Amino acid sequence: MTLTRIQKYLSEIGFSSRREVERFIQDGWVAVNGSKITDPSIKIDPKVDKISFDKKVQQTKAQYSYYLFNKPKDVVTVNAQEGETEILDIVKVPKGVVTVGRLDKFSTGLIILTNDPVVARRLMDPDFYHEKEYLVEVTFPLNHRIIEQLKKPIEIYGQKTRPPIIVQKSSKKFLITLTEGKNRQIRKICEAVGLRISFLHRVRIVNLQIANLEAGQLKKLNQREVERLKKDLEIKEFEFEYF
DSSP: OOOEEHHHHHHHTTSSOHHHHHHHHHTTOEEETTEEEOOTTOEEOTTTOOEEEOHHHHHHHHTOOEEEEEEOTTEESSSOOTTOEEHHHHOOOOTTOEEESOOOTTOEEEEEEESOHHHHHHHHOGGGOOOEEEEEEESSOOOHHHHHHHTSOOEETTEEOOOOEEEEOSSSEEEEEESSOOTTHHHHHHHHTTOOEEEEEEEEETTEEOTTOOTTOEEEOOHHHHHHHHHHTTOOOOOOEEO
């Protein structure tokens, strides 16, 4: 028999975040073998014990929202300082919806906003190798040697980066695809080969393209887009009983 904390188990299988699972349990919305529990530290055997939920859990999960936003230059993703403007200052979204990941103040492009903790965690977790693609313009003409150097891993914070995918688009522009998101990673990659960036624009996150989304424009994902996103993030839909 293998026992594990119910909070940890539900988080690890992707049902919800640990914090949200804890709230569900403390509110009395979770039952084990037909008995409601309020202690998130209770241990269960997932192969034997039967978990069920109050329908309020189902209703909560059904209210998750997902948005794409094209961040303009000089807008801060989060934690704006005095005199700065951040994304949540200029968009209208339901309470609890937050930005997932960051673009620095001078970069533009695609940002996902959601209140779904599982989607947010999967997008941020480097263990899942989810692609993010950027269009980069530099001030110095590119050549084959520089392109090959850009493809090589570099060391950031004592760790080697994963090799990016580079596709040259013009004499000074290229697309770069990353499967991780270290702070200012693209700028550091360029600095390592002596390049200075004049324009950095994120065009894709997993399967979601910026397409014709204008700067400062917000778009809510439809059900089909959400389902495809979850599939690409390897998020399973679990069937539990509700009471």
